[in-house]
Amino acid sequence: MPQSLTPQRTFRAVAVAETVTWTLLIAAMIIKYGLDGGDLPVRVAGSVHGFVFLSYAVTAVVVALNQRWSVPVTAVGVLSAIVPYMTVPFERTVERRGMLEGVWRTSTTDDPRDHTLVGRLLRWMLVHPALFAALLLVVVTVVMTVLLALGPPGEWRSHAA
Numbered sequence: 001m002p003q004s005l006t007p008q009r010t011f012r013a014v015a016v017a018e019t020v021t022w023t024l025l026i027a028a029m030i031i032k033y034g035l036d037g038g039d040l041p042v043r044v045a046g047s048v049h050g051f052v053f054l055s056y057a058v059t060a061v062v063v064a065l066n067q068r069w070s071v072p073v074t075a076v077g078v079l080s081a082i083v084p085y086m087t088v089p090f091e092r093t094v095e096r097r098g099m100l101e102g103v104w105r106t107s108t109t110d111d112p113r114d115h116t117l118v119g120r121l122l123r124w125m126l127v128h129p130a131l132f133a134a135l136l137l138v139v140v141t142v143v144m145t146v147l148l149a150l151g152p153p154g155e156w157r158s159h160a161a
Contacts, residue, residue: 018053050147
């Protein structure tokens with residue numbers, strides 16, 4: 001990973017992007033329901049928001065692994081994307097606590113977690129950032145495609161019945 005692209009900068013950028021897409025989705029819903037603007041704005045903004053939402057969740061997990069966050073902190077980080085505008089306050093909180101300091105862990109240390117399968121896989125991905133980014137893009141795209149095929153979350157029950 002480029003040294004200028006630290007975990008802190010990466011997480012902040014994706015947290016802000018997630019917040020921006022919440023704004024786009026809310027504006028699209030106002031256009032649709034308040035101004036009778038049709039489905040298109042919500043479909044476009046919803047798709048963009050969904051993609052960034054999933055990207056944020058993946059980024060939160062990768063940063064959490066790199067920074068060695070606890071499972072509860074990681075869960076709160078991922079779940080903060082569900083509540084509109086909560087990703088930035090979460091990012092600011094972990095930043096103030098020093099939980100975003102440092103660089104990407106691309107080398108093994110004496111920490112036993114570096115010797116686990118997850119630790120080795122994380123390091124391998126961080127050493128191969130282009131491949132890692134492409135893999136994440138594929139994963140997020142596949143998940144997004146499945147979710148789009150299912151339709152809006154409110155309609156998921158009708159698919160299961």
